[in-house]
Amino acid sequence: MNHTAAQPISADAWVATALGEPTEVLERQTVEVRAPGAGEVRVAVRAFCLNFNDIDIIKGRYTTLPLQPPFVPGMEAVGIVESAGLGAEHLVGRRVVGIPVMAFGGYASYAIVDAATVLDLPEWVSDIDGAALHYPFHLGWFALRERGRLKPGETLLVHAAAGGTGSGALVLGKALGARVIATAGSDDKLEFCRKLGADHAVNYRNSGWVDEVMELTYGRGVDVAFDAVGGSVTTDTFRCMGFNGRHLMAGFAEDITLEDGDYISPRPIAYGNFDVCGVCLVYVTDPLAVRRTLGFNWPARSEGLDAHVKILELMRTGRLQTVVGENVAWEQLPQALRRMAARETTGRLVVSTGAHD
Known part of the structure; x- marks a missing residue:
């Protein structure tokens, strides 16, 4: 599919209906995911990790990324690029891991991902390990x-x-x-x-x-x-x-x-x-533009691609393994966030969407 043919699509998602405790404010809903814009891709999501920042965003405590409900949380996504915006068409059909645009929207069966953050996953890396390595x-x-x-x-x-x-x-x-x-x-x-x-x-x-x-x-x-x-x-x-x-x-x-x-x-x-x-890691296509507009120093996408090769080689040769503490069922996502907040978990908590299998 090229960028001119992409249309909005329905997705199964966890939506923060208000700011507060995840088990109280997250609701499973069908949402509309827009077409990808320039420099963006739309990913058919298979898996993603839960992050402490997700909890703070849902509670309204993360001033770096203040969101007003309703919104779909989620800072990571693994899946197949289903459609792409201008400049990212070459990514269509590839299985990738990346960061959704503005670092939210990942708790869904489809997500809009910033193409600058997209990293390919080889066949020998599972969806779960792909999420847990990112x-x-x-x-x-x-x-x-x-x-x-x-x-x-x-x-x-x-x-x-x-x-x-x-x-x-x-x-x-x-x-x-x-x-x-x-x-x-x-x-x-x-x-x-x-x-x-x-x-x-x-x-x-x-x-x-x-x-x-x-x-x-x-x-x-x-x-x-x-x-x-x-x-x-x-x-x-x-x-x-x-x-x-x-x-x-x-x-x-x-x-x-x-x-x-x-x-x-x-x-x-x-x-x-x-x-x-x-230490703040966000791969971007134009670090100088980020420096001028936000005042932040973030590494270039080329540095991320170089690091990805080195990380994958460490994994391929058995010197590095992901640490998956739990593979969370889609239906149990809010409860998993509660346990994470209570410091009751270890390693990475990976959610499998069950979609697109």
Whole structure:
């Protein structure tokens, strides 16, 4: 189908009918999905992952992407490109993973996806693994290699390492040759991290976890810290950083409002002689245009394509495996978000739509 022939199409979707708890405001409805515009594709969705940001968006707490109901949440989509807008026609018929336009609309059997974010999936990668590799491994690659300059033999500290992005950083860090210290909040999650290959596992809910990390590094501190938690975990991690270390600020799972918080003091950074590195991954076709309009520095699509090849090769050769904690049934999506918010899940939660099989 070419871009001139595409018409709106009906889709099965989970719709946020109001702002609030997902189990209370999400309703399964039939929605109309528009035709793709220039630089967009419409994907017949087979699977997608659940994200903490989805929860914050549904609750109306994510100020970076404020949405007014009704809307379809969902920041990722795996499926077949069914139609394409101008400039993206070459993608029709390909099985891809990508980010829906404006990072919502993925909880549906059809989604409009930004063509700049689209990545091909080879036949040997399942829909579930395709969903589970996308954000954790691409975010992890960008964070650890591009921003953190992680080298083989260095010590990597990964917070919330049993979660979706943390588990990805853990296994990717091991694949890149790092010694990994994982933190988590329960004994079960610590054991989960050890099974993923963590060299050491530390409970960051214990008041002495900083001292434990320093003991494990023989007083030197860590070379790189992957921190998608924020808040007190971040400020405590500053005490763990080694000379010339790189602290990767990759998220705010503790509380999304920390994005605009003032809880960080320059003193420990200045006197600690370590770097604090922002990590925000969105592949775009024109990084300079984004810089001019939004003031953000985002990587080019070409960098994403290069990272994708390297990630797939690590997977093909068995050095990297996805961490799928649960394959969620379509009907159980709201309940899965509730369990994720309550920190009752591990790894990536992948939803199969059951459509287009």
